[in-house]
Amino acid sequence: MKLELCSALEAIADSLPCLVDRDACLRMTETLLPALRAAHAFEEENLYPAFGSEALFREERQGTLRRLRMEHVEDEALAEEITERLLLIGFGAEVENPEALGFMLRTFFKSVRRHVAFEREHVLPIAGGWPMP
Numbered sequence: 193m194k195l196e197l198c199s200a201l202e203a204i205a206d207s208l209p210c211l212v213d214r215d216a217c218l219r220m221t222e223t224l225l226p227a228l229r230a231a232h233a234f235e236e237e238n239l240y241p242a243f244g245s246e247a248l249f250r251e252e253r254q255g256t257l258r259r260l261r262m263e264h265v266e267d268e269a270l271a272e273e274i275t276e277r278l279l280l281i282g283f284g285a286e287v288e289n290p291e292a293l294g295f296m297l298r299t300f301f302k303s304v305r306r307h308v309a310f311e312r313e314h315v316l317p318i319a320g321g322w323p324m325p
Contacts, residue, residue, distance in 0.1 A: 194231050194308055197224060198301035204278070205297040209290030218282035221275045228271050232264040235311070242319035256314075263307050270300050 200220055207213060240260070244253045277293060287293055 193227050194304050197227055198304050201274070201297045201301045205294045205301075208294045209287055212281060212287060214282045214284065217278040221279045221282060224271050224275055224278075225268070228268060232268070236261065236264070239311070239315060239319050243315045253318075260307070260311070260315075263303070267300070267304060267307070270296070270303075274300060 197220075200216065201224075204212065204216055204220065240257050244250065244257050274296060277296070281287055
């Protein structure tokens, strides 16, 4: 789910400054935060406890989990700001600074993609291969 959100945001970023799909912006405002929060809740309630429970590496893994949880907080904060900007654009506002918006979107989806890649490479194999939301 998170990777699909990233692809949709990348398409919006690629369309800047002149070919912005306002409907895509509005769809993203309806889905970005709820989907991100649901994925984070799943990870924190199911995946992370399984990853952090092994006694042999518990201390190191707890540090990793703290970092991953902080990334969730940061991602959700940026997603809120993105949602606000895309809502305005979706309702017809001009893109005031396309470079800044493109940078914001790319910063977000690159960070989320790195987070997902880390979880797939390091957390999932230990946690028992849960499917990623």
